[in-house]
Amino acid sequence: MEPAIASPRSDDRELTLRWSARVSLTPRILFVNVFALAMLAGGFFYLDSYRSRIVDSRVAQASREARLIAEALGAVAPDARPAVALRLARDTGTRIRLYDRAARPVLDTRALGKRNFVLLDPDKQDWGMAAARFLDAMIDTVVGAPRAPLYRERRSGSDWPDVRLARNSLRAPATVWRAPDRTPVITAAAAVPNGGVVMTTVNARDITQTVRLERFRLSVVLAIVSLVSVLLSLFLARTIVRPLRRLAWSAVRVRMGRAREVVVPRLPSRRDEIGMLARALSDMSLALRARIDAIEAFAADVTHEMKNPLASLRSAVEGLANVRDPELQRQLLAIVRDDVHRLDRLITDISEASRLDAQLGRAKFESVDLGALITGLIAQHTARGIEHEVVLRFDRPTGGALTVLGEGARLERVFENLIDNAISFSPEHGVIVISAAEDGDDLVIRVEDEGPGVPEESRETIFNRFHSFRPDSESFGKHSGLGLAIARTIVEAHHGTIHVESREDRLHGARFVVRLPLGPRA
Known part of the structure; x- marks a missing residue:
């Protein structure tokens, strides 16, 4: 069994996928689709920047509210400030604290009964909130977002950085803290x-809720899309990888020499392209099987055809050692010569028939004038003398050359075999x-004789190799039985056809018809 050999080709660089070529198709398909989903999952990190923008806008809003509340409290009498602070705390949803010049607490809306700032204990929340946190x-952590300091209550105003900055400047500073529930x-x-100094405090829980809600919606969409993508990827991998594996396994079995028992799925x-590949591989395996059968049959026929002359030659040689009669010796020597000539002719024809397909596949076709070629063949036979005083006649149309594209030597062999036959x-x-x-785009050559003709049931088998259908008057072994088989192989390699039929004039004899495509006219 021959090892699998990868022949380097000039287009290997275009077809090679470097590292991905080492990975099976199924994980590659999944990776491509999951990679697209990973880009969609990047929306989770986009939500962090979305949250940062919301927090920045709320910080700016808190600074404006603190400035407005400070102006409102400064515009009323000290005894009216608690009522104004409660009303503002209710309208803005913030906890308002007022400190004097020494940063001592003067007013707190929470102490006045407005509990609109309450921090949740994370230990008392359910598992869903824990998962969200x-x-x-x-x-x-993944996006590297800065972590806000943990919010803790301070005793005096000087412990708050915003109060310290507001006492020493005209700005309205603001700070973002992190509650225990994040x-x-x-x-x-x-x-x-x-x-x-007035200080406002608000727990912007709505920002976290908005981001978590959008994240949940994105998670649902991502989960659905991921499930559909994985299922589609598996379906795509199934429709691509499974037939390719079946075809590859069939090809491996063919390579291992089991072509007869392999049925390549069509x-x-x-x-699609996989169907085209399957049918091409199936046709290739059928052609390979036919070629193997033809080779085996050819080998069997060669063995059978060579056994007869070898057996005759062996008997004649053994007889020469025991025969003393000169006349019998001459007869045996004649048999030896005939058998040697027959073997030589048989080996020559077998060698040509076995190499014919490969040689025709590499041949370069040129313009060949069949009229001149056939005229030359008739002249050669006439000069050598024709058996039985047979007359050769060539009826050709008047005018230009009968040109076809082909290899002159091979086409000459075709008509020489037909004339000899x-x-x-x-x-x-x-x-x-x-x-x-001429018949349309074809040139039709007919060879008619006056012999016994070919029975209808044998008109196809006579083109088989080693087929024996010879006249009774011909001596045994004069022909190898390969002439018509070689002729058909050459004609079909020239994109033509050859067949035998009865004569139209109803006389005895056979008509061989060769049809070849016309070549370009001069």
């Missing part, structure tokens, strides 16, 4: 016109007529 922490807490402070329902079957003083005529 874990996902928040994981995404913040929701943002925004504090802002502004100086009161008549002295003191996949008739597929009209017609001579061997012709009676005494018979006439062999060779005619040529």
Whole structure:
């Protein structure tokens, strides 16, 4: 068994996929689709930038609210400030604290009964919120988001960085803190016109809820798309990889020498490239099987055909050692010569028949004038003398050359075999007529003899190798039985046809018809 050999070709660089060629098709298909899904999953990280923009806008809003609240409290009398602070806390949803010049607490809306700022205890929340916080922490870690400081209550105003900055400047600083449940807490402070600092605090839980809701929706979409993509990938891999594996396994079995028992699937329902590949491989395996059968039959026929002359030669040689009669010795020597000539002719024809396909596949076709070729063959036979005083006649149309594309030596062998075959079957003083005529785009050559003709049931088998259908008057072993087989092989290699039929004039004899495509006219 021959090893599989990968022949380098000039187009290997265009077909090689470097590292991906080492991976099976199924994981490659899955990887491509999952990679596209991974890009879609990047939306999770986009939500972090979306959250940052919302937090920045809320920080700016907290600074403006703190400045407005400070101006509102500075515009009223000190005893009216608690009522105004409660009303503003209710309208803005913030906790408002007022500190004096020494940063001591003066007013707190929470102490006044407005509990609109409450931090949730994460230990008392369900597992869903714990999972959401874990996902928040994981995404913040992946994107490298800055971690806000943990929010803790301070005793005096000087412990708050916003209060310290607001006391020493005209700005309204704001800070983002992190609540125990990972929701943002925004504090802002502004100086009161008549002295003191007001600080607002809000737990922006709605920002986290909005981001988590969008993340949940994106997760649902991503899960559905992932499931569909994986199923489609598996379906695509199944429709591509499975037939390719079947074809590859069939090809391996053919290579291992099991061509007779291998049935390459043709996949008739597929009209794509895989179906084309399957049918091409199936046709190739059938052609290979036919070629193997032909080679085996040819080898068997060769063995059978060579056994007869070898057996006759062996008997004659053994007889020469025991015969003393000169006449018998001459007869045995004549038998030896005939058998040697027959073996030589048989080996020559077998060698030509075995090499014919390969030689014709490499032949370069040129313009050949069949009229001149047939005229030359008739002249050669006439000069050598024709058996049975047979007459050769060539009927050709008047005008230009009868040109076809082909190899002149091979085409000459075709008509030489047909003429020799017609001579061997012709009676005494018979006439062999060779005619040529154009029929559309083809040139039709007919060779007619006056012999016994070919039975209808044998008109196809006579073109088989080693087929024996010879006239009774011909001595045994004069022909190898390969002449018509060689002629058909040459004609078909020239994209033509050859067959035998009865004569149209209803006389005895056979008509061989060769049809070849016309070549370009001069």
